[in-house]
Amino acid sequence: MNFQSPTLDTTLESLRTEVTGSVALPGEAGYELATPWNLAVPVNPRAVIAVENAQDIAATVRFAAKHNLRVAVQRTGHGAVSLGNDVLLVHTGKLTECVVDPVSRTAKIGAGLIWQNVIDAAAPHGLAPLTGSSPAVGVAGFLTGAGIGPMVRTYGLSSDHVRSFDIVTGSGELVHVTPDEHAELFWGLRGGKATLGIVTSIDIDLMPITHFYGGALYFDGVDAHTVAHAWLDWCADFPEHSSTSIAFLQLPPLPQVPPPLAGRLTFAVRFASLADEAEAAELISRIRSVATPLIDAVGTLPYAAIAAVHADPVDPMPTHESTALTTDLSHEAVDALLAAAGAGSQSPQTVVELRLLGGALAREPKHRSAFCHRDAAFTLFSIGVLAPPVADAVVPHAQALGHAMAPWTTGRTLPNFAPSNDPEQIARTYDEDTAHWLTALANTHDPSGVLAVGQVMRQIR
Numbered sequence: 001m002n003f004q005s006p007t008l009d010t011t012l013e014s015l016r017t018e019v020t021g022s023v024a025l026p027g028e029a030g031y032e033l034a035t036p037w038n039l040a041v042p043v044n045p046r047a048v049i050a051v052e053n054a055q056d057i058a059a060t061v062r063f064a065a066k067h068n069l070r071v072a073v074q075r076t077g078h079g080a081v082s083l084g085n086d087v088l089l090v091h092t093g094k095l096t097e098c099v100v101d102p103v104s105r106t107a108k109i110g111a112g113l114i115w116q117n118v119i120d121a122a123a124p125h126g127l128a129p130l131t132g133s134s135p136a137v138g139v140a141g142f143l144t145g146a147g148i149g150p151m152v153r154t155y156g157l158s159s160d161h162v163r164s165f166d167i168v169t170g171s172g173e174l175v176h177v178t179p180d181e182h183a184e185l186f187w188g189l190r191g192g193k194a195t196l197g198i199v200t201s202i203d204i205d206l207m208p209i210t211h212f213y214g215g216a217l218y219f220d221g222v223d224a225h226t227v228a229h230a231w232l233d234w235c236a237d238f239p240e241h242s243s244t245s246i247a248f249l250q251l252p253p254l255p256q257v258p259p260p261l262a263g264r265l266t267f268a269v270r271f272a273s274l275a276d277e278a279e280a281a282e283l284i285s286r287i288r289s290v291a292t293p294l295i296d297a298v299g300t301l302p303y304a305a306i307a308a309v310h311a312d313p314v315d316p317m318p319t320h321e322s323t324a325l326t327t328d329l330s331h332e333a334v335d336a337l338l339a340a341a342g343a344g345s346q347s348p349q350t351v352v353e354l355r356l357l358g359g360a361l362a363r364e365p366k367h368r369s370a371f372c373h374r375d376a377a378f379t380l381f382s383i384g385v386l387a388p389p390v391a392d393a394v395v396p397h398a399q400a401l402g403h404a405m406a407p408w409t410t411g412r413t414l415p416n417f418a419p420s421n422d423p424e425q426i427a428r429t430y431d432e433d434t435a436h437w438l439t440a441l442a443n444t445h446d447p448s449g450v451l452a453v454g455q456v457m458r459q460i461r
Contacts, residue, residue: 012047014063015060015063020053021051021053021056033048033050037077037317038317039317039319040318041081043080043089044083045083045085045088045089046069046086047088051090051091057090057200058168061168061170061198065170069086069088070086070087070088070451070452072087072089072194073090073091073194074089074092075092075114075140076114076136076141078137081419081420081454083454087453092110092111092140092200095113100125100127105206105207105208106163106205106206107129107204108202109129109201109202113138115137119303119306120304123210123302123303123304125206127209129204129206130207131150132158133310133312134314135306136312141416143158143162144159144193144194146158146159146416148357148361148416150214150272151243152243152360154243156361157361158204161207163178165197166199167196167198168197169196169445170445170449170451171445171447179367185197187437188369188370188441191371192456192457193415194451194453195457210302211301212303213271213272213274213277213281213284213301214272214309215271215298215301216295217293217295217296218261218295219266219292220294221264221265224267224343227287228267229331232334234286238358238359240360242275242280244272245269246269247270248266248349250265250266250347250348258295265342269287271309277300318387319383319384321383322401323379323413323414324402324409324412325380325412326377326408327377329378333408337380337405340401340404340405341401347397348390351381353382354380354381355381358377361374370438372431372434376410382401413429420455421455426456426457438458439458442456442458446458
């Protein structure tokens, strides 16, 4: 059990003189920055340091080492794990540098940005970053988790297009990391999450994308059986210029939810394509013809509207998330999923998603990384809101869903889909060799274990 230490809190006053950013203790203005997106996760650090620059982070890390504390990092709180009062939480929200070079098609982005910031900066140049399904997510956590978004089958992982990182190590060193400088860190940062350092800025490639053809088709839940089986057949020869997923949705009757989707089971087919409009429309027509959508929201959209594909929730809420990777799926697997999450299942989950992987994701990039499991066929993901009247049913059902799909799952997970500080769950993210090298690198660059907190491979010895 952790106890408040008046002596240490007094000592923290000295940290205020060592950083240009703010230091907030519980009850002080600025401490609210610790609140994560997932309100069910207890994040209660000893202090929140809203850093102004990389030097602030280095000073915080050195201070923590001196006083036997640990350091975690947060921007939006997506993927948060529990933190106690032996942790100083670095909040990167003020690291907002964003410099777009339209000639080299690159951008230098600060760790305090969310993807929408980068989208907006790149768009005037006819360029776009490879964002995730939600542009409200922070860039650093997304990229260190490798990054799977709506264009992943076309371009591969977002982290495959990182050119360099600037980080602070657990030793308090500022290090510039490229494929040629500190190559071992460049390998590990792309997939290793928070294991190897706190990212301060990143150089990324931008893609020549201005528009895409996509969005979502929303069907009544009773049509899920017909549409889901047709979708699986559709995926069999799916072209790399497009990505897709399906989702069982149970959205609450809130103002931002379209009335045809509110308070009922619906079924969405998500689609994003970089083919020309005629070819993309012909491809999605195979699903449009299976059943009559409640809402057809597929068409040509500006890249700035990429969030429309998945329509992920923006507002913080208490949730439970569960995920798994799968092998190739059969129609028997789809029937198992329908039985667990479809009409008549009494599923309490807000979203149950099956996302097609493969394509460019399945190929090794120019520079290998700590991301594993490129051979996975699909990722299965569920999210349930821990609120009445379903709060008590969400976790047991997620476990039952996992059991129902076990014949087709691999026992492995993706870094950004499985936030946890449970060593056994973290280990499922990596193969044995990758786990070994991440741990060895962490021991080298963080010998005192200052960053050994949260979703880090360092915890497994």
